[in-house]
Amino acid sequence: MFVVAELSRDLQEFVANYSVDRRNTDSLKWDALQERYGDPTLLPMWVADMEFQTPVAVRQALTERVQQGVFGYSLTPDSYYEAFFQWQKERHGITLQKDWVRFDTGVVNSLYAMVKWLTDPGDEVVILQPVYYPFANAIKDNDRKVLSVDLLSGDKGWAIDFEALEKTFKHHTIKLLIFCSPHNPVGRIWTEAELVKVLALCRQYGVQLVSDEIHQDYEAELGQFKSVLTVADGTYQDDVIVLTAPSKTFNLAALLNSHVIIPDPDKRESYDAFIKTIHQTEGSLLGRVAAEAAYRHGGPWFDKLRGVIAYNYSVLKETLAEIPEVKVADLQGTYLAYVDLAPIVPADGLTDFVQKACGLAVDYGAWFSPKDKTYIRLNLATDPKYVATAADRLAEQLKFRKK
Structure with a gap:
Protein backbone atom coordinates (compact mmCIF):
# COMPACT_ATOMS: atom_id res chain seq x y z
CA MET A 1 0.00 0.00 0.00
CA PHE A 2 1.06 3.60 -0.67
CA VAL A 3 2.31 5.66 2.25
CA VAL A 4 2.75 9.44 1.82
CA ALA A 5 5.78 9.44 4.13
CA GLU A 6 7.70 7.40 1.55
CA LEU A 7 8.03 10.57 -0.47
CA SER A 8 11.02 12.74 0.35
CA ARG A 9 10.17 15.75 2.47
CA ASP A 10 10.57 18.28 -0.34
CA LEU A 11 8.28 16.26 -2.61
CA GLN A 12 5.72 15.92 0.17
CA GLU A 13 5.78 19.69 0.46
CA PHE A 14 5.37 20.07 -3.30
CA VAL A 15 2.29 17.80 -3.28
CA ALA A 16 0.83 19.57 -0.24
CA ASN A 17 1.40 23.03 -1.72
CA TYR A 18 0.33 22.44 -5.31
CA SER A 19 -2.13 19.54 -5.42
CA VAL A 20 -5.73 20.64 -6.05
CA ASP A 21 -9.16 19.04 -6.21
CA ARG A 22 -10.38 19.67 -9.75
CA ARG A 23 -13.90 18.32 -9.31
CA ASN A 24 -16.62 20.81 -10.27
CA THR A 25 -14.16 23.22 -11.90
CA ASP A 26 -15.25 22.49 -15.50
CA SER A 27 -12.29 20.14 -15.77
CA LEU A 28 -12.49 17.92 -18.84
CA LYS A 29 -10.58 15.24 -16.97
CA TRP A 30 -12.88 15.17 -13.93
CA ASP A 31 -16.19 16.70 -14.97
CA ALA A 32 -16.68 14.98 -18.35
CA LEU A 33 -16.58 11.43 -16.97
CA GLN A 34 -20.29 10.86 -17.52
CA GLU A 35 -20.08 12.16 -21.06
CA ARG A 36 -16.88 10.30 -21.98
CA TYR A 37 -17.17 7.09 -19.95
CA GLY A 38 -20.78 6.91 -18.79
CA ASP A 39 -19.82 6.95 -15.11
CA PRO A 40 -19.05 10.10 -13.10
CA THR A 41 -17.64 8.10 -10.16
CA LEU A 42 -14.57 6.79 -11.99
CA LEU A 43 -11.08 7.84 -10.89
CA PRO A 44 -9.73 9.80 -13.87
CA MET A 45 -6.27 8.67 -14.94
CA TRP A 46 -6.70 9.62 -18.57
CA VAL A 47 -6.19 12.93 -20.45
CA ALA A 48 -2.68 14.36 -20.11
CA ASP A 49 -3.00 17.26 -17.75
CA MET A 50 -2.37 17.56 -14.02
CA GLU A 51 -3.85 17.99 -10.56
CA PHE A 52 -1.06 20.44 -9.75
CA GLN A 53 -1.25 24.22 -9.82
CA THR A 54 1.19 26.02 -12.05
CA PRO A 55 4.21 27.76 -10.45
CA VAL A 56 3.45 30.71 -8.20
CA ALA A 57 5.35 33.03 -10.56
CA VAL A 58 3.01 32.08 -13.39
CA GLY A 298 9.47 27.60 -13.21
CA GLY A 299 12.60 25.42 -13.19
CA PRO A 300 12.62 24.50 -9.49
CA TRP A 301 8.88 23.77 -9.57
CA PHE A 302 9.30 21.56 -12.60
CA ASP A 303 12.20 19.60 -11.17
CA LYS A 304 10.10 18.70 -8.13
CA LEU A 305 7.24 17.71 -10.41
CA ARG A 306 9.60 15.34 -12.22
CA GLY A 307 10.47 13.82 -8.85
CA VAL A 308 6.80 13.21 -8.06
CA ILE A 309 6.25 11.59 -11.46
CA ALA A 310 9.26 9.31 -10.96
CA TYR A 311 7.89 8.32 -7.57
CA ASN A 312 4.43 7.66 -9.01
CA TYR A 313 5.94 5.47 -11.71
CA SER A 314 7.84 3.44 -9.11
CA VAL A 315 4.62 2.93 -7.12
CA LEU A 316 2.76 1.73 -10.21
CA LYS A 317 5.61 -0.49 -11.41
CA GLU A 318 6.26 -2.06 -8.01
CA THR A 319 2.59 -2.66 -7.31
CA LEU A 320 1.99 -4.34 -10.67
CA ALA A 321 5.23 -6.32 -10.39
CA GLU A 322 3.22 -8.72 -8.23
CA ILE A 323 1.51 -9.80 -11.47
CA PRO A 324 4.44 -10.67 -13.78
CA GLU A 325 2.22 -11.26 -16.81
CA VAL A 326 1.43 -7.53 -16.89
CA LYS A 327 3.97 -5.39 -18.75
CA VAL A 328 4.64 -1.80 -17.76
CA ALA A 329 6.67 0.05 -20.40
CA ASP A 330 9.90 1.73 -19.28
CA LEU A 331 9.24 5.41 -18.65
CA GLN A 332 12.17 7.26 -20.20
CA GLY A 333 10.10 10.28 -21.19
CA THR A 334 6.56 11.74 -20.88
CA TYR A 335 4.48 11.32 -17.71
CA LEU A 336 2.35 8.55 -19.18
CA ALA A 337 2.59 4.87 -18.29
CA TYR A 338 1.71 2.33 -21.00
CA VAL A 339 0.54 -0.95 -19.53
CA ASP A 340 -0.33 -4.24 -21.25
CA LEU A 341 -2.86 -6.30 -19.27
CA ALA A 342 -2.67 -9.34 -21.54
CA PRO A 343 -2.93 -12.30 -21.09
CA ILE A 344 -5.01 -11.82 -17.94
CA VAL A 345 -7.55 -9.42 -19.44
CA PRO A 346 -8.78 -10.16 -22.98
CA ALA A 347 -9.37 -7.30 -25.39
CA ASP A 348 -13.13 -7.78 -25.44
CA GLY A 349 -13.27 -7.55 -21.65
CA LEU A 350 -10.89 -4.63 -21.15
CA THR A 351 -13.47 -1.85 -20.81
CA ASP A 352 -15.54 -3.72 -18.25
CA PHE A 353 -12.42 -4.69 -16.30
CA VAL A 354 -11.00 -1.16 -16.17
CA GLN A 355 -14.23 0.76 -15.58
CA LYS A 356 -16.56 -1.65 -13.78
CA ALA A 357 -14.08 -3.78 -11.82
CA CYS A 358 -11.38 -1.15 -11.16
CA GLY A 359 -13.42 2.05 -11.30
CA LEU A 360 -10.89 3.86 -13.50
CA ALA A 361 -11.07 6.13 -16.52
CA VAL A 362 -8.02 5.59 -18.75
CA ASP A 363 -6.86 6.10 -22.30
CA TYR A 364 -7.23 2.78 -24.09
CA GLY A 365 -4.46 1.31 -26.21
CA ALA A 366 -6.82 0.84 -29.13
CA TRP A 367 -7.00 4.63 -29.39
CA PHE A 368 -3.25 4.69 -30.13
CA SER A 369 -3.13 1.61 -32.37
CA PRO A 370 -5.78 -0.87 -33.52
CA LYS A 371 -3.34 -3.61 -32.49
CA ASP A 372 -3.00 -2.52 -28.84
CA LYS A 373 -6.40 -3.67 -27.62
CA THR A 374 -5.13 -4.98 -24.26
CA TYR A 375 -3.17 -1.83 -23.35
CA ILE A 376 -4.09 1.13 -21.18
CA ARG A 377 -2.35 4.46 -20.66
CA LEU A 378 -2.23 6.01 -17.19
CA ASN A 379 -1.43 9.63 -16.36
CA LEU A 380 1.22 9.93 -13.62
CA ALA A 381 1.29 13.75 -13.37
CA THR A 382 -1.06 13.73 -10.44
CA ASP A 383 -1.27 13.43 -6.67
CA PRO A 384 0.45 10.19 -5.59
CA LYS A 385 -2.68 9.12 -3.71
CA TYR A 386 -4.50 8.73 -7.03
CA VAL A 387 -1.73 6.65 -8.58
CA ALA A 388 -1.57 4.46 -5.50
CA THR A 389 -5.33 3.91 -5.58
CA ALA A 390 -5.31 3.10 -9.29
CA ALA A 391 -2.37 0.71 -8.93
CA ASP A 392 -3.96 -1.06 -5.96
CA ARG A 393 -7.26 -1.47 -7.76
CA LEU A 394 -5.57 -2.87 -10.84
CA ALA A 395 -3.42 -5.27 -8.82
CA GLU A 396 -6.32 -6.49 -6.70
CA GLN A 397 -8.56 -7.18 -9.68
CA LEU A 398 -5.75 -8.75 -11.74
CA LYS A 399 -4.95 -11.14 -8.88
CA PHE A 400 -8.64 -11.99 -8.61
CA ARG A 401 -8.79 -12.75 -12.34
CA LYS A 402 -5.79 -15.08 -12.05
CA LYS A 403 -7.44 -17.29 -9.43
Whole structure:
Protein backbone atom coordinates (compact mmCIF):
# COMPACT_ATOMS: atom_id res chain seq x y z
CA MET A 1 0.00 0.00 0.00
CA PHE A 2 1.06 3.60 -0.67
CA VAL A 3 2.31 5.66 2.25
CA VAL A 4 2.75 9.44 1.82
CA ALA A 5 5.78 9.44 4.13
CA GLU A 6 7.70 7.40 1.55
CA LEU A 7 8.03 10.57 -0.47
CA SER A 8 11.02 12.74 0.35
CA ARG A 9 10.17 15.75 2.47
CA ASP A 10 10.57 18.28 -0.34
CA LEU A 11 8.28 16.26 -2.61
CA GLN A 12 5.72 15.92 0.17
CA GLU A 13 5.78 19.69 0.46
CA PHE A 14 5.37 20.07 -3.30
CA VAL A 15 2.29 17.80 -3.28
CA ALA A 16 0.83 19.57 -0.24
CA ASN A 17 1.40 23.03 -1.72
CA TYR A 18 0.33 22.44 -5.31
CA SER A 19 -2.13 19.54 -5.42
CA VAL A 20 -5.73 20.64 -6.05
CA ASP A 21 -9.16 19.04 -6.21
CA ARG A 22 -10.38 19.67 -9.75
CA ARG A 23 -13.90 18.32 -9.31
CA ASN A 24 -16.62 20.81 -10.27
CA THR A 25 -14.16 23.22 -11.90
CA ASP A 26 -15.25 22.49 -15.50
CA SER A 27 -12.29 20.14 -15.77
CA LEU A 28 -12.49 17.92 -18.84
CA LYS A 29 -10.58 15.24 -16.97
CA TRP A 30 -12.88 15.17 -13.93
CA ASP A 31 -16.19 16.70 -14.97
CA ALA A 32 -16.68 14.98 -18.35
CA LEU A 33 -16.58 11.43 -16.97
CA GLN A 34 -20.29 10.86 -17.52
CA GLU A 35 -20.08 12.16 -21.06
CA ARG A 36 -16.88 10.30 -21.98
CA TYR A 37 -17.17 7.09 -19.95
CA GLY A 38 -20.78 6.91 -18.79
CA ASP A 39 -19.82 6.95 -15.11
CA PRO A 40 -19.05 10.10 -13.10
CA THR A 41 -17.64 8.10 -10.16
CA LEU A 42 -14.57 6.79 -11.99
CA LEU A 43 -11.08 7.84 -10.89
CA PRO A 44 -9.73 9.80 -13.87
CA MET A 45 -6.27 8.67 -14.94
CA TRP A 46 -6.70 9.62 -18.57
CA VAL A 47 -6.19 12.93 -20.45
CA ALA A 48 -2.68 14.36 -20.11
CA ASP A 49 -3.00 17.26 -17.75
CA MET A 50 -2.37 17.56 -14.02
CA GLU A 51 -3.85 17.99 -10.56
CA PHE A 52 -1.06 20.44 -9.75
CA GLN A 53 -1.25 24.22 -9.82
CA THR A 54 1.19 26.02 -12.05
CA PRO A 55 4.21 27.76 -10.45
CA VAL A 56 3.45 30.71 -8.20
CA ALA A 57 5.35 33.03 -10.56
CA VAL A 58 3.01 32.08 -13.39
CA ARG A 59 -0.10 32.90 -11.39
CA GLN A 60 1.41 36.17 -10.22
CA ALA A 61 2.29 37.19 -13.79
CA LEU A 62 -1.23 36.38 -14.97
CA THR A 63 -2.81 38.30 -12.08
CA GLU A 64 -0.70 41.38 -12.79
CA ARG A 65 -1.60 41.29 -16.47
CA VAL A 66 -5.30 40.75 -15.79
CA GLN A 67 -5.34 43.71 -13.42
CA GLN A 68 -4.32 45.95 -16.32
CA GLY A 69 -7.87 45.28 -17.53
CA VAL A 70 -7.12 45.54 -21.26
CA PHE A 71 -6.92 42.48 -23.50
CA GLY A 72 -6.51 43.94 -26.96
CA TYR A 73 -4.22 42.88 -29.77
CA SER A 74 -0.73 42.39 -28.37
CA LEU A 75 2.82 41.83 -29.50
CA THR A 76 5.09 39.01 -28.42
CA PRO A 77 7.89 40.81 -26.56
CA ASP A 78 11.55 40.01 -27.00
CA SER A 79 11.57 38.96 -23.36
CA TYR A 80 9.35 35.99 -24.27
CA TYR A 81 11.83 34.71 -26.83
CA GLU A 82 14.70 35.26 -24.40
CA ALA A 83 13.02 33.18 -21.69
CA PHE A 84 11.95 30.42 -24.09
CA PHE A 85 15.35 30.26 -25.78
CA GLN A 86 17.22 30.19 -22.48
CA TRP A 87 15.06 27.26 -21.29
CA GLN A 88 15.73 25.34 -24.51
CA LYS A 89 19.45 26.03 -24.36
CA GLU A 90 19.94 25.17 -20.70
CA ARG A 91 17.67 22.12 -20.65
CA HIS A 92 18.39 20.58 -24.04
CA GLY A 93 21.31 22.34 -25.70
CA ILE A 94 19.02 23.75 -28.40
CA THR A 95 19.95 27.11 -29.91
CA LEU A 96 16.96 28.83 -31.50
CA GLN A 97 16.52 31.99 -33.53
CA LYS A 98 13.56 34.34 -33.40
CA ASP A 99 12.97 34.08 -37.16
CA TRP A 100 12.40 30.34 -36.84
CA VAL A 101 9.45 30.58 -34.46
CA ARG A 102 5.78 30.79 -35.37
CA PHE A 103 2.89 30.51 -32.92
CA ASP A 104 -0.28 28.47 -32.82
CA THR A 105 -3.01 27.66 -30.31
CA GLY A 106 -1.80 24.11 -29.67
CA VAL A 107 0.26 21.26 -31.09
CA VAL A 108 -2.83 19.33 -32.19
CA ASN A 109 -3.99 22.33 -34.21
CA SER A 110 -0.53 22.45 -35.78
CA LEU A 111 -0.67 18.75 -36.65
CA TYR A 112 -3.79 19.40 -38.69
CA ALA A 113 -2.11 22.36 -40.37
CA MET A 114 1.03 20.36 -41.16
CA VAL A 115 -0.97 17.64 -42.92
CA LYS A 116 -2.96 20.17 -44.94
CA TRP A 117 0.15 22.19 -45.82
CA LEU A 118 2.60 19.44 -46.71
CA THR A 119 0.37 16.86 -48.42
CA ASP A 120 -2.55 16.61 -50.82
CA PRO A 121 -5.92 14.86 -50.45
CA GLY A 122 -5.51 11.12 -50.91
CA ASP A 123 -1.81 11.12 -49.96
CA GLU A 124 -0.46 8.57 -47.49
CA VAL A 125 1.09 10.02 -44.35
CA VAL A 126 3.37 7.88 -42.18
CA ILE A 127 3.11 7.59 -38.41
CA LEU A 128 4.66 5.11 -35.97
CA GLN A 129 1.85 3.46 -34.00
CA PRO A 130 1.03 3.15 -31.20
CA VAL A 131 1.10 6.92 -31.11
CA TYR A 132 -0.92 9.87 -29.80
CA TYR A 133 -4.26 9.44 -31.57
CA PRO A 134 -4.61 13.01 -32.93
CA PHE A 135 -1.79 12.05 -35.33
CA ALA A 136 -4.12 9.63 -37.11
CA ASN A 137 -7.11 11.92 -36.70
CA ALA A 138 -5.28 14.83 -38.36
CA ILE A 139 -4.55 12.61 -41.34
CA LYS A 140 -8.02 11.07 -41.71
CA ASP A 141 -9.92 14.29 -41.02
CA ASN A 142 -7.95 15.97 -43.81
CA ASP A 143 -8.88 13.22 -46.31
CA ARG A 144 -5.41 11.68 -46.30
CA LYS A 145 -4.54 8.04 -45.60
CA VAL A 146 -2.86 6.74 -42.46
CA LEU A 147 0.12 4.51 -43.17
CA SER A 148 1.58 3.15 -39.95
CA VAL A 149 5.03 1.67 -39.62
CA ASP A 150 4.31 0.04 -36.29
CA LEU A 151 6.84 0.19 -33.49
CA LEU A 152 8.40 -3.10 -32.45
CA SER A 153 7.76 -4.38 -28.94
CA GLY A 154 10.04 -6.94 -27.35
CA ASP A 155 12.00 -7.88 -24.26
CA LYS A 156 14.16 -4.77 -24.67
CA GLY A 157 11.16 -2.45 -24.95
CA TRP A 158 9.77 -0.43 -27.82
CA ALA A 159 11.83 0.28 -30.93
CA ILE A 160 11.52 1.70 -34.43
CA ASP A 161 11.25 -0.83 -37.26
CA PHE A 162 13.84 0.77 -39.54
CA GLU A 163 13.63 -1.98 -42.16
CA ALA A 164 9.89 -1.50 -42.50
CA LEU A 165 10.28 2.28 -42.50
CA GLU A 166 12.71 2.20 -45.41
CA LYS A 167 10.54 -0.25 -47.36
CA THR A 168 7.58 2.06 -46.86
CA PHE A 169 9.51 5.09 -48.09
CA LYS A 170 10.85 3.09 -51.02
CA HIS A 171 7.60 1.54 -52.23
CA HIS A 172 5.15 4.35 -51.48
CA THR A 173 5.06 8.01 -52.43
CA ILE A 174 5.48 9.55 -48.99
CA LYS A 175 5.75 13.29 -48.43
CA LEU A 176 5.34 13.45 -44.65
CA LEU A 177 6.35 11.52 -41.53
CA ILE A 178 4.79 12.78 -38.29
CA PHE A 179 7.19 11.80 -35.53
CA CYS A 180 6.71 11.76 -31.76
CA SER A 181 9.72 12.49 -29.56
CA PRO A 182 9.59 11.58 -26.71
CA HIS A 183 7.09 9.00 -27.86
CA ASN A 184 3.57 9.07 -26.47
CA PRO A 185 2.29 6.58 -25.27
CA VAL A 186 5.23 4.16 -25.01
CA GLY A 187 7.50 6.53 -23.09
CA ARG A 188 10.59 6.13 -25.26
CA ILE A 189 13.21 8.85 -25.62
CA TRP A 190 14.88 8.09 -28.93
CA THR A 191 18.67 7.94 -28.91
CA GLU A 192 20.71 10.13 -31.19
CA ALA A 193 21.67 7.05 -33.22
CA GLU A 194 17.99 6.22 -33.75
CA LEU A 195 17.19 9.80 -34.72
CA VAL A 196 20.05 9.89 -37.21
CA LYS A 197 18.68 6.76 -38.90
CA VAL A 198 15.21 8.26 -39.18
CA LEU A 199 16.46 11.60 -40.47
CA ALA A 200 18.86 10.01 -42.94
CA LEU A 201 16.02 7.93 -44.39
CA CYS A 202 13.80 11.00 -44.65
CA ARG A 203 16.53 12.89 -46.47
CA GLN A 204 17.26 9.96 -48.79
CA TYR A 205 13.64 9.55 -49.84
CA GLY A 206 12.58 13.21 -49.75
CA VAL A 207 10.20 12.87 -46.81
CA GLN A 208 9.43 15.88 -44.63
CA LEU A 209 9.72 15.09 -40.92
CA VAL A 210 7.52 16.95 -38.45
CA SER A 211 8.54 16.20 -34.86
CA ASP A 212 6.11 16.63 -31.98
CA GLU A 213 8.42 17.37 -29.04
CA ILE A 214 5.83 18.60 -26.56
CA HIS A 215 7.01 16.14 -23.87
CA GLN A 216 10.69 17.07 -24.31
CA ASP A 217 11.17 18.27 -20.73
CA TYR A 218 10.09 14.98 -19.15
CA GLU A 219 13.31 12.99 -18.93
CA ALA A 220 13.92 10.13 -16.53
CA GLU A 221 17.54 11.29 -16.60
CA LEU A 222 18.45 14.90 -17.37
CA GLY A 223 20.14 15.25 -20.74
CA GLN A 224 18.53 12.10 -22.11
CA PHE A 225 16.29 13.88 -24.63
CA LYS A 226 17.78 14.86 -27.98
CA SER A 227 15.87 17.16 -30.31
CA VAL A 228 15.92 16.53 -34.04
CA LEU A 229 17.17 20.13 -34.24
CA THR A 230 20.48 19.19 -32.62
CA VAL A 231 21.08 15.69 -33.99
CA ALA A 232 24.54 15.27 -35.51
CA ASP A 233 25.45 18.82 -34.49
CA GLY A 234 22.51 20.25 -36.40
CA THR A 235 23.22 18.44 -39.67
CA TYR A 236 19.52 17.87 -40.31
CA GLN A 237 18.25 21.16 -38.90
CA ASP A 238 16.91 22.54 -42.16
CA ASP A 239 15.17 19.24 -42.91
CA VAL A 240 12.85 19.29 -39.91
CA ILE A 241 9.89 21.12 -38.45
CA VAL A 242 9.41 20.94 -34.68
CA LEU A 243 6.23 21.46 -32.67
CA THR A 244 6.52 22.37 -28.99
CA ALA A 245 4.49 24.03 -26.26
CA PRO A 246 4.78 24.92 -22.58
CA SER A 247 1.40 23.30 -21.94
CA LYS A 248 2.58 19.84 -20.88
CA THR A 249 5.54 21.11 -18.86
CA PHE A 250 3.63 23.69 -16.83
CA ASN A 251 -0.02 22.55 -17.10
CA LEU A 252 -1.08 25.44 -19.35
CA ALA A 253 -3.10 23.67 -22.06
CA ALA A 254 -6.20 25.88 -21.83
CA LEU A 255 -4.12 29.03 -22.42
CA LEU A 256 -3.63 28.04 -26.08
CA ASN A 257 -0.01 28.86 -26.81
CA SER A 258 2.35 26.66 -28.83
CA HIS A 259 5.35 26.94 -31.14
CA VAL A 260 6.06 25.91 -34.72
CA ILE A 261 9.83 25.93 -35.26
CA ILE A 262 11.01 26.04 -38.89
CA PRO A 263 14.74 26.65 -39.38
CA ASP A 264 14.72 26.55 -43.20
CA PRO A 265 13.82 29.97 -44.70
CA ASP A 266 12.14 28.54 -47.81
CA LYS A 267 9.91 26.31 -45.71
CA ARG A 268 9.07 29.27 -43.47
CA GLU A 269 8.04 31.33 -46.48
CA SER A 270 5.87 28.49 -47.74
CA TYR A 271 4.32 27.96 -44.29
CA ASP A 272 3.58 31.66 -43.86
CA ALA A 273 1.82 31.77 -47.22
CA PHE A 274 -0.19 28.65 -46.36
CA ILE A 275 -1.20 29.33 -42.78
CA LYS A 276 -2.92 32.63 -43.52
CA THR A 277 -5.30 30.74 -45.83
CA ILE A 278 -6.72 28.71 -42.94
CA HIS A 279 -6.43 31.01 -39.93
CA GLN A 280 -4.88 34.28 -38.93
CA THR A 281 -4.51 34.95 -35.25
CA GLU A 282 -2.57 37.22 -32.97
CA GLY A 283 -2.12 34.35 -30.55
CA SER A 284 -2.89 34.02 -26.88
CA LEU A 285 -1.85 37.02 -24.80
CA LEU A 286 -2.32 35.29 -21.45
CA GLY A 287 -0.78 32.10 -22.81
CA ARG A 288 2.43 33.96 -23.56
CA VAL A 289 2.42 35.84 -20.28
CA ALA A 290 2.12 32.52 -18.45
CA ALA A 291 4.73 30.77 -20.59
CA GLU A 292 7.32 33.52 -20.21
CA ALA A 293 6.98 33.47 -16.43
CA ALA A 294 7.14 29.66 -16.43
CA TYR A 295 10.26 29.50 -18.58
CA ARG A 296 11.93 32.20 -16.52
CA HIS A 297 11.00 31.07 -13.00
CA GLY A 298 9.47 27.60 -13.21
CA GLY A 299 12.60 25.42 -13.19
CA PRO A 300 12.62 24.50 -9.49
CA TRP A 301 8.88 23.77 -9.57
CA PHE A 302 9.30 21.56 -12.60
CA ASP A 303 12.20 19.60 -11.17
CA LYS A 304 10.10 18.70 -8.13
CA LEU A 305 7.24 17.71 -10.41
CA ARG A 306 9.60 15.34 -12.22
CA GLY A 307 10.47 13.82 -8.85
CA VAL A 308 6.80 13.21 -8.06
CA ILE A 309 6.25 11.59 -11.46
CA ALA A 310 9.26 9.31 -10.96
CA TYR A 311 7.89 8.32 -7.57
CA ASN A 312 4.43 7.66 -9.01
CA TYR A 313 5.94 5.47 -11.71
CA SER A 314 7.84 3.44 -9.11
CA VAL A 315 4.62 2.93 -7.12
CA LEU A 316 2.76 1.73 -10.21
CA LYS A 317 5.61 -0.49 -11.41
CA GLU A 318 6.26 -2.06 -8.01
CA THR A 319 2.59 -2.66 -7.31
CA LEU A 320 1.99 -4.34 -10.67
CA ALA A 321 5.23 -6.32 -10.39
CA GLU A 322 3.22 -8.72 -8.23
CA ILE A 323 1.51 -9.80 -11.47
CA PRO A 324 4.44 -10.67 -13.78
CA GLU A 325 2.22 -11.26 -16.81
CA VAL A 326 1.43 -7.53 -16.89
CA LYS A 327 3.97 -5.39 -18.75
CA VAL A 328 4.64 -1.80 -17.76
CA ALA A 329 6.67 0.05 -20.40
CA ASP A 330 9.90 1.73 -19.28
CA LEU A 331 9.24 5.41 -18.65
CA GLN A 332 12.17 7.26 -20.20
CA GLY A 333 10.10 10.28 -21.19
CA THR A 334 6.56 11.74 -20.88
CA TYR A 335 4.48 11.32 -17.71
CA LEU A 336 2.35 8.55 -19.18
CA ALA A 337 2.59 4.87 -18.29
CA TYR A 338 1.71 2.33 -21.00
CA VAL A 339 0.54 -0.95 -19.53
CA ASP A 340 -0.33 -4.24 -21.25
CA LEU A 341 -2.86 -6.30 -19.27
CA ALA A 342 -2.67 -9.34 -21.54
CA PRO A 343 -2.93 -12.30 -21.09
CA ILE A 344 -5.01 -11.82 -17.94
CA VAL A 345 -7.55 -9.42 -19.44
CA PRO A 346 -8.78 -10.16 -22.98
CA ALA A 347 -9.37 -7.30 -25.39
CA ASP A 348 -13.13 -7.78 -25.44
CA GLY A 349 -13.27 -7.55 -21.65
CA LEU A 350 -10.89 -4.63 -21.15
CA THR A 351 -13.47 -1.85 -20.81
CA ASP A 352 -15.54 -3.72 -18.25
CA PHE A 353 -12.42 -4.69 -16.30
CA VAL A 354 -11.00 -1.16 -16.17
CA GLN A 355 -14.23 0.76 -15.58
CA LYS A 356 -16.56 -1.65 -13.78
CA ALA A 357 -14.08 -3.78 -11.82
CA CYS A 358 -11.38 -1.15 -11.16
CA GLY A 359 -13.42 2.05 -11.30
CA LEU A 360 -10.89 3.86 -13.50
CA ALA A 361 -11.07 6.13 -16.52
CA VAL A 362 -8.02 5.59 -18.75
CA ASP A 363 -6.86 6.10 -22.30
CA TYR A 364 -7.23 2.78 -24.09
CA GLY A 365 -4.46 1.31 -26.21
CA ALA A 366 -6.82 0.84 -29.13
CA TRP A 367 -7.00 4.63 -29.39
CA PHE A 368 -3.25 4.69 -30.13
CA SER A 369 -3.13 1.61 -32.37
CA PRO A 370 -5.78 -0.87 -33.52
CA LYS A 371 -3.34 -3.61 -32.49
CA ASP A 372 -3.00 -2.52 -28.84
CA LYS A 373 -6.40 -3.67 -27.62
CA THR A 374 -5.13 -4.98 -24.26
CA TYR A 375 -3.17 -1.83 -23.35
CA ILE A 376 -4.09 1.13 -21.18
CA ARG A 377 -2.35 4.46 -20.66
CA LEU A 378 -2.23 6.01 -17.19
CA ASN A 379 -1.43 9.63 -16.36
CA LEU A 380 1.22 9.93 -13.62
CA ALA A 381 1.29 13.75 -13.37
CA THR A 382 -1.06 13.73 -10.44
CA ASP A 383 -1.27 13.43 -6.67
CA PRO A 384 0.45 10.19 -5.59
CA LYS A 385 -2.68 9.12 -3.71
CA TYR A 386 -4.50 8.73 -7.03
CA VAL A 387 -1.73 6.65 -8.58
CA ALA A 388 -1.57 4.46 -5.50
CA THR A 389 -5.33 3.91 -5.58
CA ALA A 390 -5.31 3.10 -9.29
CA ALA A 391 -2.37 0.71 -8.93
CA ASP A 392 -3.96 -1.06 -5.96
CA ARG A 393 -7.26 -1.47 -7.76
CA LEU A 394 -5.57 -2.87 -10.84
CA ALA A 395 -3.42 -5.27 -8.82
CA GLU A 396 -6.32 -6.49 -6.70
CA GLN A 397 -8.56 -7.18 -9.68
CA LEU A 398 -5.75 -8.75 -11.74
CA LYS A 399 -4.95 -11.14 -8.88
CA PHE A 400 -8.64 -11.99 -8.61
CA ARG A 401 -8.79 -12.75 -12.34
CA LYS A 402 -5.79 -15.08 -12.05
CA LYS A 403 -7.44 -17.29 -9.43
